[in-house]
Amino acid sequence: MNCPHCSAAISSGQGACLACGFSAGAIRAYLGSDWVRLERITDVSNRLNLRDTRHIEVVLDEFERRFPQCFMAAYVGVLPETLTLRDLGFWLINHGAFHTHQLTRRNDFAIVMLVDPLREEVALTLGYALEQILPEPVLTKILGELRSPLKRGQIAQSIELACTRIDRELRRLGRREKPRAERAPSMVGDASDLGLQSLRPGTAPTRPASNPLIPRAH
Numbered sequence: 001m002n003c004p005h006c007s008a009a010i011s012s013g014q015g016a017c018l019a020c021g022f023s024a025g026a027i028r029a030y031l032g033s034d035w036v037r038l039e040r041i042t043d044v045s046n047r048l049n050l051r052d053t054r055h056i057e058v059v060l061d062e063f064e065r066r067f068p069q070c071f072m073a074a075y076v077g078v079l080p081e082t083l084t085l086r087d088l089g090f091w092l093i094n095h096g097a098f099h100t101h102q103l104t105r106r107n108d109f110a111i112v113m114l115v116d117p118l119r120e121e122v123a124l125t126l127g128y129a130l131e132q133i134l135p136e137p138v139l140t141k142i143l144g145e146l147r148s149p150l151k152r153g154q155i156a157q158s159i160e161l162a163c164t165r166i167d168r169e170l171r172r173l174g175r176r177e178k179p180r181a182e183r184a185p186s187m188v189g190d191a192s193d194l195g196l197q198s199l200r201p202g203t204a205p206t207r208p209a210s211n212p213l214i215p216r217a218h
Contacts, residue, residue: 002136004090004125027091030083035097036196041159044077044195047117052156059160063167064101070130071100072111072166074159077194078118085114088194089125095191097199113162115155122146122158124166138169 003010005022016023040060041053048056056074064071073096079088089112096107108129115122124139142165149157191198 001131004086005084007136022087024094027087031091031095031191032198033095034191034198034200035095036191036198037099038073038075038092038096038196039099040071040073042073042075042077042195045117047076047155056156056159059163061101063163066167067170070109070111070170071098072113072163073098074113074115076115076117076155079116079194085116085121085123086125089114089123093125093127111166113159115150115158117153117155120150122150124162133173134166134169142166142169
């Protein structure tokens with residue numbers, strides 16, 4: 001697997017990234033350890049109109065119909081300088097309670113697309129069960145196709161294009177694989193500052209004095 005912050009290779013039992021110091025504990029100290037509610041389309045920047053949102057919902061419905069185990073969600077928001085889209089994506093995979101049609105779907109099979117319209121940046125974060133199926137080079141290629149529409153401010157089109165490309169890749173892999181038998185601001189205070197509501201109100205994390213995601217140089 002790769003570090004969510006810097007993309008360096010890390011082993012599954014490794015506590016922190018040796019390249020940048022990122023760890024699950026650091027991001028939890030930053031954003032909290034509570035689960036937060038999210039719709040499949042969470043637009044805290046108000047860049048999507050109602051027509052766009054409804055169209056994307058239809059696209060996501062069709063994706064879930066073709067791949068019942070999986071679901072895709074999108075988060076659109078302007079992040080503070082101290083937080084990257086990949087950081088937030090990792091945290092949402094582990095702490096996001098996504099409102100899908102089937103609540104039994106696990107985040108292990110989630111695909112979370114994150115868009116910062118101010119930075120004109122986009123990221124894709126996968127649940128653990130999909131990391132081997134959609135490796136980093138595949139995601140990099142898809143993200144490259146999203147740059148042009150995103151720079152034109154076409155956020156809805158970017159989300160639809162990402163879903164279409166992931167759909168195509170999964171179907172291509174499905175045809176190739178043989179069927180197998182099933183086996184048994186400058187600093188964010190907490191997740192509420194990003195438009196995310198905790199499932200356990202009143203348990204906000206302590207504000208760090210500096211960016212806790214990257215260790216200070218000594």
